[in-house]
Amino acid sequence: MARSPENGVKKGPWSIEEDKKLIEYIEKHGQGNWQTLPKQAGLNRCGKSCRLRWTNYLRPGIKRGGFSAEDEATITALHKQLGNKWSRIAAHLPRRTDNEIKNFWNTHLKKKLLRKGIDPTTHKPIPDFNLLNLSQTQLSSVSNLYNVISPLDTALNFQASANDLIKFQLLQNMMQAINPNPLPYVQGNTNLADLIQLNRIFNGANTDFTVDPLQAQSMTANFCNISPLLNQQQTSTSHSLQCSDGEMIPGPIRDDNVKVPSNVYNSEYSLPSLFSATPESSVVNPLENFMHTSILAEAPEQSNVFDALESLVDDEASSSFWKDILG
DNA sequence: AATGACTCCAACCGCTCGAAA
DNA sequence: GTTTCGAGCGGTTGGAGTCAT
Incomplete structure (x- = not known):
């Protein structure tokens, strides 16, 4: 050094x-x-x-490297119990030094827990981990959040409460902050126009928007990515998009400078299909299914997704922070 | 092959604590 | 009771190695 x-x-x-x-x-x-x-x-x-x-x-007898699965389990369990008390943890692992355990924790175990959706500090599930790791099919369930805020939609007939908008904005900012793989151009806050535009898309309005198809795949897990993409619409040409259920929705737009795989416009790159306000009859989309089973089903009494999300958060971890966000 | 980004981890830094004066 | 000093602890740094572009 x-x-x-x-x-x-x-x-x-x-x-x-x-x-x-x-x-x-x-x-x-x-x-x-x-x-x-x-x-x-x-x-x-x-x-x-x-x-x-x-x-x-x-010092003689020091064992270095080669942590076994058992060692990992021991360290994790002790850390859960003792926190960052490396010397105390090391006392339970003969011939291991606190410094090595600390390094091993910081470079391996911590990341391992994070990948599993466990907060390495509290050892509890990360409340928003499901949102962080949404598969493409789960994405449209999240899009229900937008539906809740409806009608933002046509003719700027914006009727959502300011309160909901604030909640939504906070939620979106949160997701941007925690997005593990942000796209380079996904920055900043969503404004009202974005929300309106977004809602038009989700509700099937004839709206053009831009998605770099090669990046689309990586962005599917994060609905907050969508908004900034909308800002690129002026420079783009409109294309329709076929959803997995065969439904056609607007966009994305192909960048002619990019080699696009033949399957680009099939379901793999599709945005979520439209959703209905009547869950009982419309849970054909796996995304909605996820939403209803994972969130709404947890809170059948709740009147909207924010309430449902709050319930979910309460169940998963009692974080006042999330409660504050979700009102 | 060159370059930049990322990861790993040995070693340092600053703080706290307890014992001794 | 206060000060000093040595030891230990946890957090952080930064060079080396590795990987990706």
């Missing part, structure tokens, strides 16, 4: 010679006082650096 020396004391990686000096000294005299050790051992290091080197790497 070669950090710059300070006060004439060497920092950075230890050389073989330094390790040898430290090992020989401790084997001969024991650890003793770490402050005086470097001088007596002939090392141009601070005592702290010597102690760390010895404790984490040179």
Whole structure:
């Protein structure tokens, strides 16, 4: 790492010679006082650096690397119980150092839990994980949120309450913030025009909008991506899009500069098909099915999706933050 | 092959705590 | 009771290695 020396004391990686000096000294005299050790051992290091080197790497019997599945499970369980108390966790894993466990946690286990939708800090399911990992089929269920805000639709006949709009805006911002794979041009907030435009799309209005088909696949998991795409409509040509159920809806627009696979305009790239306000008769779309089974079904009494979502959030994790967002 | 982005992890930094003076 | 000092702990840094473009 070669950090710059300070006060004439060497920092950075230890050389073989330094390790040898430290090992020989401790084997001969024991650890003793770490402050005086470097001088007596002939090392141009601070005592702290010597102690760390010895404790984490040179000390006999240290086991390094090669964490087993059992180790992982142990560390995860202990972390759930103890939090970031690495020394206490290390005490349960013989021959492992706290520093190594900490590094292993930060570089592997933490990510592993996140991939499973578990908050590595609380070890509880991430409330919005289902939204984060929506499959394409799940996407249109989320689009029900837009339907709830309806009618935003035709002729700018905007009737949704300001309260709902605020909720929606917050939700969308949240999803943008947590979007694991944001598209480069997906930035900023959605304005009212976006919402209106969006609703027109979802409700089958004859609206042009732009989707780079090669990027469409990666964006399907995040409905908040749609809005900024709408802003590109002026430069595009209109195409229809065939949904999985055969229904034609407007867009996306092909960029002629992009080689488009032959299947680009089939269901793989389709936006969600339109949804109905009468769930009982229209849950033919798997997306809606997801919505109704995963969210609405959880809260049959709820009058709208926000209420249903709130219920879901309450069930999954009692986060006041989400409750605040969802009102 | 070159370059940039990303990941890993050894080592450092700053803080806290407890013991000794 | 206060100060000092050594040790330990957890968070962070940044160089090296790897991967993707």
